[in-house]
Amino acid sequence: MQVGADRPIGREAPAGFDTRLVGMLAILALVWAVLQMLTGGTFLSARNLYNLALQVTVVAILTTGMVLLIVARQIDLSVGSLLGFLSVAGALIQTELLAVDGAQTWWLTLLAMLAAGALIGASQGALVAYGNIPSFVVTLAGLLFFRNAAYFINMGETIAPLNATFQRLGGGLGGAIGERWSWLLCAAALAFVLWRTVSQRRQQERFRLAARPLWQDASLAALPAAGIVGFTLVMNSYAHPVTGLPMGIPVPVLLLIAVVAAMSVLARQRVFGRHVFAYGGNPEAARLAGVDARRLIVKLFALMGLLCGLAAAVISARLNAGASATGTMTELSVIAAAVIGGTSLAGGVGSVAGAVLGALFMQSLESGMILLGMPSPLQKMMLALVLVLAVWADHRARRVVVT
Amino acid sequence: MRIRPIGRAAAALAVAAGVPAAALSGLALASGAWAQEAPRICVSWRHFQEERWKIDEAGMRSVLDPAGAVYVSADAQSDPQKQLADIEGLLTGGCNALIVLAQDSQAVLPAIAGAVAQGVPVIAYDAPIDTPDALFVSFDNVAVGRLMAEAMVAAQPTGNWALIEGDAAHPIVNIFRDGQMQVLQPLIDKGDIVIVAQQNTQNWNPDLAQQTVEQILTQQNNAVDAVLAMNDGMSTGAAAALAAQALLGKVALSGQDGDRAVLNRIAKGEQTVTIWKNAAALGAAAAQAALDLAAGQAVAGAGTFTTESGAAQPALLLEPVAITRENLNVVVEAGWIPKEELCAGVSADPPAACQ
Numbered sequence: 162m163q164v165g166a167d168r169p170i171g172r173e174a175p176a177g178f179d180t181r182l183v184g185m186l187a188i189l190a191l192v193w194a195v196l197q198m199l200t201g202g203t204f205l206s207a208r209n210l211y212n213l214a215l216q217v218t219v220v221a222i223l224t225t226g227m228v229l230l231i232v233a234r235q236i237d238l239s240v241g242s243l244l245g246f247l248s249v250a251g252a253l254i255q256t257e258l259l260a261v262d263g264a265q266t267w268w269l270t271l272l273a274m275l276a277a278g279a280l281i282g283a284s285q286g287a288l289v290a291y292g293n294i295p296s297f298v299v300t301l302a303g304l305l306f307f308r309n310a311a312y313f314i315n316m317g318e319t320i321a322p323l324n325a326t327f328q329r330l331g332g333g334l335g336g337a338i339g340e341r342w343s344w345l346l347c348a349a350a351l352a353f354v355l356w357r358t359v360s361q362r363r364q365q366e367r368f369r370l371a372a373r374p375l376w377q378d379a380s381l382a383a384l385p386a387a388g389i390v391g392f393t394l395v396m397n398s399y400a401h402p403v404t405g406l407p408m409g410i411p412v413p414v415l416l417l418i419a420v421v422a423a424m425s426v427l428a429r430q431r432v433f434g435r436h437v438f439a440y441g442g443n444p445e446a447a448r449l450a451g452v453d454a455r456r457l458i459v460k461l462f463a464l465m466g467l468l469c470g471l472a473a474a475v476i477s478a479r480l481n482a483g484a485s486a487t488g489t490m491t492e493l494s495v496i497a498a499a500v501i502g503g504t505s506l507a508g509g510v511g512s513v514a515g516a517v518l519g520a521l522f523m524q525s526l527e528s529g530m531i532l533l534g535m536p537s538p539l540q541k542m543m544l545a546l547v548l549v550l551a552v553w554a555d556h557r558a559r560r561v562v563v564t
Numbered sequence: 565m566r567i568r569p570i571g572r573a574a575a576a577l578a579v580a581a582g583v584p585a586a587a588l589s590g591l592a593l594a595s596g597a598w599a600q601e602a603p604r605i606c607v608s609w610r611h612f613q614e615e616r617w618k619i620d621e622a623g624m625r626s627v628l629d630p631a632g633a634v635y636v637s638a639d640a641q642s643d644p645q646k647q648l649a650d651i652e653g654l655l656t657g658g659c660n661a662l663i664v665l666a667q668d669s670q671a672v673l674p675a676i677a678g679a680v681a682q683g684v685p686v687i688a689y690d691a692p693i694d695t696p697d698a699l700f701v702s703f704d705n706v707a708v709g710r711l712m713a714e715a716m717v718a719a720q721p722t723g724n725w726a727l728i729e730g731d732a733a734h735p736i737v738n739i740f741r742d743g744q745m746q747v748l749q750p751l752i753d754k755g756d757i758v759i760v761a762q763q764n765t766q767n768w769n770p771d772l773a774q775q776t777v778e779q780i781l782t783q784q785n786n787a788v789d790a791v792l793a794m795n796d797g798m799s800t801g802a803a804a805a806l807a808a809q810a811l812l813g814k815v816a817l818s819g820q821d822g823d824r825a826v827l828n829r830i831a832k833g834e835q836t837v838t839i840w841k842n843a844a845a846l847g848a849a850a851a852q853a854a855l856d857l858a859a860g861q862a863v864a865g866a867g868t869f870t871t872e873s874g875a876a877q878p879a880l881l882l883e884p885v886a887i888t889r890e891n892l893n894v895v896v897e898a899g900w901i902p903k904e905e906l907c908a909g910v911s912a913d914p915p916a917a918c919q
Contacts, residue, residue, distance in 0.1 A: 203783055212778050219771075319770075319800055321825035322909070333808045402786075402810045480771055481807065482800045482825060489767040531779035537764040538732050 181503060184558065185518045192522065196529035204529055207399040211408065214396070215332045215479070217524040218413045219244070220491065222472045224498040224516040225424040226465040229434075231499055232441040234508035235289065235296040235458060237465050239303030240472075240495055243281060244488025245311035247274050247473035252320035252483020255327065267326035275470035281307075282466015286459035296462075304492065311485040321482035331479030332411035340397050343409035347393035351386055358382040413475045420468070425513045437461065442509035497544075498523055501551045522551075603858040604634045605851065606659035608650050610667040610691075612639040616843055617665070620690070623847025624663075631855055644671040651675035655682060660858035663850055664698075665689045669872070685857035688877075689850050696875040699863060701850040703841045704881035705736060709743020711886040712818045715837035716790055717747060717757075719888075720816035723789030724760045726780045728773055728802055730794045732764040740794055740820075760784050765798055773801030781809055790816035796823035796838055803834060822887060824901045830889055831910045831918055841884045842898060853880055892917035 196204040203209055223240050230237050251274045259266045285303055289296045322328075329336040338346075358378055365372045373381075396414075397407040428434040436457055440447040448454055477483050502519030504511030526547060530540040605628055609617055621637070628635050638654055640647035644667045652675060654662065662679050666672045669692050676695055679686050686698040693700070725748075730737040751757040761780040765773045773793065781788060786809055793799040799819030806812045813834045819826050822840035829835040853863045869879030887895055892915055896903050907918035 200783070206782070209779075209782050212782055216775050216778070319797065319823050319825045321800060321828075333804070334810060402808075476771055480774055480801060480804050482770065482804070484770045484797055484800060486767060486769050486797055487771055489769050528775070528779055531763065531776055532783045534761055534763075534783075536732075537766065541766070 181555075181558070182512070182514060182518070185502070185515065185522070189518065189522055189525065192525055192529075196525065196532075200529065200532045203532055207395050209528070209532070210395050211399040211411070213521075213524060213528050214414045215411055216528055217521050218332075218417045219472045219476045219488075220494045220498055220524065221417050221517045221520040222420050222468055222475070223465075223491070223495040224502070224520050225420055225513045226461075226468040227495050227499045228502070228504050228511045228513055228516040229424070229428060229437050230296075230461055230465055231496075231504045231506060232508060232511045233437050233458065233461055234441055234444065235461065236300065236496070237285070237296065237303075237462065238300040238492050239285065239307055240465065240469055241488040241491035241493075242304045242307035242311065243278065243466065243469040244473045244476055244491055245485050246307040246314075247278055247470055248477035248480075248487045249311045249315050249320065249483040249485050250274070250277060251473060251477055252323060253315060255324050256320055261322075261324055263324070264326075266324045267330070270324065270327055271330070271474050274474050275467055278466040278468070278470025278473065279463045280466065282469065283459055283463035285466070286462025289462065290455035290458040296458075308485075308489070311487075315483070315485070317485050319482050319484040323478065323481055323483070327474075328478050328481055329412050330416070330474050331476070331481070332413050333479065333481070334401070334403070336413070336478075337396070337408040337411045338415065339409040340407040341409075343393050343397055343407075346410065346415075347389055350389045354382050354386050354389070413479065416471065416475065420471070421513060421517055428513050433457075433460070438509065494520075494523065497548050501548060501555075503555055519551075523547075602632055602634055603660035603855060604636055604658055605661050605663065605854045605858070606651075606654040606657070607635065607637040607663045607689075608647055608654060608665065609637060609639045610647065610665045611642045612637075613641075619843040620847035620850075623844035624851040625847075626844070627848045627851035627855070633851075633855060633858075640667055642667060644668040647672055648675045652678065655679055655684060659684050661685045661687065661854035663687045663689050663854055664693065666691050666693045669694050685854075687850055687854055687857070690846065692869075692871060692877075694871045694873050694875065696871070696877050698877065699853060699857065699866065700869045700871075700877050700879035700881075701846065701853055702879070702881060703846065703884050705739045706743040706746075707881075707883050708820060708839050708841075709740040710746050711743075711884060712740075712794075712820065712837060712839050713744040713747035713792065715886045715888055716792055716816050716818050717751065719836045720790040721751070722756045724758050724784060724787055725790045725792055726760055726777065726784075726788050727762040728776060728791060728793040728798050729762065729764045730768045730798070731766055737764070737794065744792065760788065768795055768797055770797045770801035773798035774805045775801075777802045777805035778808070781805060781811070786811065788815060790818075792818050795819055796821040796826040799826060799835060799838070803829060822895060822900060824905060827887065827892065827895055827901050827906055828908055828910075830887065831892055831906050831915055833889065833913065833915075837886050837888045839884050840887045840895060840900070841882075842900075844898065846882055849880060849882055889915045 193205060227237060251270050254273050255261050255266055255270050259269060285299050288294050288299045358381070362372060362378060393410070396410045399408045400406065401408050428437070436447065436452045439450065440452055440454055440457060444454060476487055480487065498520035499511065499516040500506065500519070501522055502512065502515035502517065504516060523544060526544060527540060530543065607624065625635055636654060636657065638650035640650050647667050651662065651664065655678060662684050664672060664676070664686060666688060672693055673695060676686050676693060676698060680697045688698040688700045690702050729741065748757060752759065763776045765776060777791060791802045791806070793802050796819035799817055802817055803812055806815055806817065816836045818837050819835065820839040822838050826835060826838045830838065856863050863880060866878045866880050869877045869881065871877050885894060892906060895901050896906060896917055907914065910918050
């Protein structure tokens with residue numbers, strides 16, 4: 162019912178012209194332009210954009226899972242604490258169980274962190290789905306439990322340094338793929354955009370649908386293509402502080418891109434995703450249509466836990482330390498990003514791309530305000546106001562579209 | 565040898581379970597064999613499960629046991645109500661002096677008044693209690709800031725400094741800053757030091773501190789000579805940000821707490837200083853003060869501390885120790901960190917403590 166009134170962006174045809182997303186991009190561009198002026202040209206420098214890409218990674222990875230949870234009328238408040246717990250656990254695995262300078266250490270650790278995250282997520286999901294405890298309560302308990310568990314498993318002691326290969330997961334000096342690989346990936350991404358546009362036109366012809374004019378399809382493909390080339394250019398124009406060679410795309414940002422792609426496909430083109438939106442839109446109807454809501458919820462929380470494992474690997478690799486305070490209050494940034502990205506807390510509405518843009522929007526403001534030297538309490542107050550303003554504007558815009 | 569974390573956690577559990585039992589049996593034994601000359605020193609802990617307090621306790625016992633004093637303790641488990649009951653219980657069992665690590669500086673006052681009414685001297689341990697009737701034994705937090713700044717100025721007397729401060733909501737941040745500015749302000753006035761950035765860090769969060777330092781380095785185009793971070797967690801974030809610009813070890817960096825990972829960084833030449841508070845020394849000082857007070861003597865070296873409400877309180881404030889490359893042997897000799905862990909990964913130009 163509430164879904165039919167506005168046009169939920171997550172449910173449109175894959176190639177549809179998404180006015181809401183384009184609107185968000187326009188606002189982001191405006192904010193960047195203003196910050197560029199205020200910082201006297203520092204904000205849009207290659208170095209700062211490189212920073213920004215690294216800084217947004219953790220929240221952006223997590224928000225792709227949070228969107229689906231919120232769409233399915235659930236919430237996960239434990240993600241920040243899980244970041245801390247899995248960071249410390251991962252650091253302990255590297256330094257205590259495995260050899261910290263071992264060749265296999267990095268992927269064994271990563272695998273263990275992903276598995277632990279998924280397992281914890283699934284357990285929380287099972288408590289929600291089969292124990293009939295609201296997810297707010299289960300994950301609030303998770304927030305308390307895992308923050309203190311993060312402290313308890315190593316008595317609050319920070320573990321550093323970490324495995325050298327593992328550190329590359331966090332970016333840093335050795336954590337980018339260099340110029341050549343960045344351009345190769347860029348070419349692959351461009352080829353994909355082209356292939357998708359062509360195959361969609363073919364399909365439209367095959368089913369005798371009213372085909373869009375060629376210029377429209379071309380401009381629809383040009384926007385992401387320009388984005389891809391621009392992004393690669395920026396990452397390649399940031400020089401390594403020691404060698405002076407182009408850094409290229411950082412490993413954590415590659416991970417983020419892979420996660421966003423996978424989660425978008427999952428949300429829009431897989432049965433699982435359709436079930437999530439169906440259940441979120443109307444749980445009763447979805448149940449009658451044969452959606453196993455309990456299994457769906459367990460899977461969703463397991464997925465969120467898996468993403469926590471990945472994000473914890475990135476954040477601890479970036480920090481080069483397992484510290485129990487890691488990720489404190491990150492759950493709020495993740496939920497805020499999802500909401501700014503157009504996710505409705507009532508469920509049923511949201512999109513992965515929107516949430517990631519929401520995360521980028523918040524991080525841009527935060528990084529920009531530090532560049533401006535604004536006192537930190539003032540920064541947080543600004544972010545709070547922006548959160549409310551963004552959601553208000555979004556609701557206004559939707560109402561205008563409907564009437 | 566480093567205890568494995570699982571083992572350490574199990575040990576912590578065992579100790580936590582054992583302490584109340586031991587305290588009870590100690591109480592029973594002592595009340596049976598009450599000797600006029602053996603003073604009973606009662607200690608009310610606020611949350612003994614935290615690893616830190618075991619070090620304090622060992623410090624206390626290092627003074628009390630040789631002196632033939634009886635050590636009795638109770639653990640409030642973070643509950644201010646339980647702490648009131650704990651203190652009443654301890655007083656009923658008989659105390660010649662009472663050491664209180666208060667969970668709540670105000671809520672504990674009725675119990676303190678009870679002790680004072682019975683003529684039992686009270687020591688406010690580590691955390692302040694807002695009454696002129698207690699002796700405050702703690703580390704001098706102004707000195708923390710001062711020593712930190714002194715060590716940093718010794719390494720980097722001029723240039724661009726970035727200040728990474730703790731959570732703006734915590735009043736202790738202002739106390740640390742006051743100490744820092746005793747050293748820095750004259751140099752700032754002279755123009756030797758320029759503060760190019762000053763940022764608080766919510767929850768003292770290391771990953772936020774990392775972001776902040778990344779942004780400051782970007783804004784200053786790496787023209788930063790010193791990062792004055794208020795604790796070791798934030799210095800870990802700052803170190804990661806410096807490492808990403810190949811500046812680690814070239815920019816002076818401070819911290820506080822004596823984290824073992826940070827001590828290792830100091831040994832490697834990647835960090836300048838951490839301020840270390842020797843908890844065992846604090847425990848020993850409090851125990852000695854308790855013995856003095858129990859014997860009706862004045863406490864040597866006590867000064868005056870102004871409480872939150874403005875009352876003048878006798879106080880014994882210990883100086884923390886600035887640990888730099890030159891005196892790393894201090895933490896090894898105190899048993900705070902094993903030498904292998906301190907010196908792990910130290911190759912070129914090892915400090916004296918690693919030779």
